[in-house]
Amino acid sequence: MSGEPDITDELRQELRHRIRPMRGRNPRERGRTTTPLELLYDLTYVVAFAAASDLLAQQLSHGDIWPALGAYVFAVWAVSWAWLNFTWFASAYGNDDLLFRIATIVQMIGVIVLTYGLPVSFERAAHGESPNNMLMVIGYIIMRVPQILLWLRAAREDPSHRKNAYSYVLIISIAQVGWLLTAIVPLPVGVTVTALVVLALFEMIAPVVATRSYGYSPWxxxxxxxxxxxxxxxxxxxxxxxxxxxxxxxxxxxxxxxxxxxxxxxxxxxxxxxxxxxxxxxxxxxxxxxxxxxxxxxxxxxxxxxxxxxxxxxxxxxxxxxxxxxxxxxxxxxxxxxxxxxxxxxxxxxxxxxxxxxxxxxxxxxxxxxxxxxxxxxxxxxxxxxxxxxxxxxxxxxxxxxxxxxxxxxxxxxxxxxxxxxxxxxxxxxxxxxxxxxxxxxxxxxxxxxxxxxxx
Known part of the structure; x- marks a missing residue:
């Protein structure tokens, strides 16, 4: 024998991306690092932040200061919040199996679709309209629906954190219906913008309330x-x-x-x-x-x-x-x-x-x-x-x-x-x-x- 350690199990874990149990990661694991899949996911955000930054500069050069800032805040929040939620889930349940990889790639597509909607958002804001538009909403929903499916999977396979997982399913689902309604229901601009702020606050506050009631996920x-x-x-x-x-x-x-x-x-x-x-x-x-x-x-x-x-x-x-x-x-x-x-x-x-x-x-x-x-x-x-x-x-x-x-x-x-x-x-x-x-x-x-x- 050569004396080298057998790495068969490690190779199987690294290379065989079949369906794996989603039972939650060890929250106290030291030295855990970012995976190549997470790095690939982050690359789409290079495009999103660059687009938002460029559009902000262009609108400022036209003198549309407050509409540009409003559209920029809306864009950065939408992109950052979707990234944060994926990162939170991946830290708790990222098992790098086939389904998790596909769900991540679908979310990347959503980031690009949302980015295509940013010029429309800034243009609408410059004309005194709501920065929200159907293309951005579709992109955002594509980013979030896979997270609903992943949380459902976590709820099924991790009984100890089931209530917490279901709370995220409910919160994300309600929010997506709300975002869709703001894009398709014709409302005055002030009412629509107020609804966008309320939805954003709901998405940020509801997880805190749910966590206090049902405990933390194993991030x-x-x-x-x-x-x-x-x-x-x-x-x-x-x-x-x-x-x-x-x-x-x-x-x-x-x-x-x-x-x-x-x-x-x-x-x-x-x-x-x-x-x-x-x-x-x-x-x-x-x-x-x-x-x-x-x-x-x-x-x-x-x-x-x-x-x-x-x-x-x-x-x-x-x-x-x-x-x-x-x-x-x-x-x-x-x-x-x-x-x-x-x-x-x-x-x-x-x-x-x-x-x-x-x-x-x-x-x-x-x-x-x-x-x-x-x-x-x-x-x-x-x-x-x-x-x-x-x-x-x-x-x-x-x-x-x-x-x-x-x-x-x-x-x-x-x-x-x-x-x-x-x-x-x-x-x-x-x-x-x-x-x-x-x-x-x-x-x-x-x-x-x-x-x-x-x-x-």
Missing amino acids: NAGHLAERFALLTLITIGEVIAGTTAAVAALTQEAGWSPEAVLIASSGLVMAAAVWWTYFLVPSRLVLERRPERAFPWRYAHLALFGSIAAIGAGLHLTTIAMEHGGVSLLGIALALAVPLAITIVLIFLTWSVLLRSFDRTHLPLLLVTLAPLAAAVVVGAVTHPGEAVDLEQPGSLTTLSVVIGLVAAGAVIEVVGHELVGYGHTLRAWRAGAALQAGSVGAGPRLADGDGASGS
Whole structure:
């Protein structure tokens, strides 16, 4: 014998995708990683976020600010919420068998169909109509109906979590009927938009209520932390794509210059700073020990995905301004500074939710970080107010570079500040929480048991 271990069983599990039992994964399994199927699924969201970002930039360039923002929020929520629900299920029951793979691929088709409906959504919003449309609804339903079937399967094959699974079946089914009705029933715009908000709130609140009544499904907190981090990286990719497009437009118009190098560097610095800041939040380490904190933590990400992708939209708007004009320097400054500021605040809130701590000593750092962003807006407001950016005008390229450079400086300050003081804040918050728990249960920090993750 060669002495090599027999890997027959591992090969059979890896290569034979017949029907397997869907009895739930181990919620306390350490070291669980994202599967190739999950990575393939995420690729469709690259397209969806890119489309939403581009359409937001185009509508902003036309001056349709509030309709564009409304359509963008609606689009990002629909895409992110469907992704979140699939990820939640896959973490609990993903067995990579034939049926699970087919259901996942069908959901990917739904993402693409919904993406085709985004231009109609933004156009309708620009004309004062509801951003919802039949193509988006069909795509969303294609994304969600396979989840209903998967939850029914989990209910049949995992008796210990049957009530929880049935609650998801009921919630998703009711929501899909509601979304369909908003697209086919002719109602005033205000009533339709109100119905969309109510449906979105129902989809987010109902699972929390059901979980409190019927317990948790066996999702893995560490696996969820990795999955959310990967989608965050996808949205950061929109910032890099926006930087590349802006610099390409600039160099085609005026050739390479110090300003072009500054804009390219600033865009990449923004992307790197958002990445750096996000991963200063110790999501996996904390969630593996406090999995019950995953619910509020995940909801904080819904807005975070949108704000990061909106930074990319700001860079796309810069590209439009350089190629076609029609956009003021103030508009560019706001399109870059506002989403970056929101992203920084949301990361801080995510940290606060995760550690269950609100560190007031972080507020001075937050103000220092926001100062360059505010300065960028001021520069945009006082430089040729009311006029569109014109690269032929002397000094225009320099002031544009100053605005982008100031926004990037705010991102750098956030990273430096976190590295200098954020580390200590996180340690203090964790120790304080551990001491509080020790005082209430008579024990030190421990790994949460199945009550926090599996509903057992």
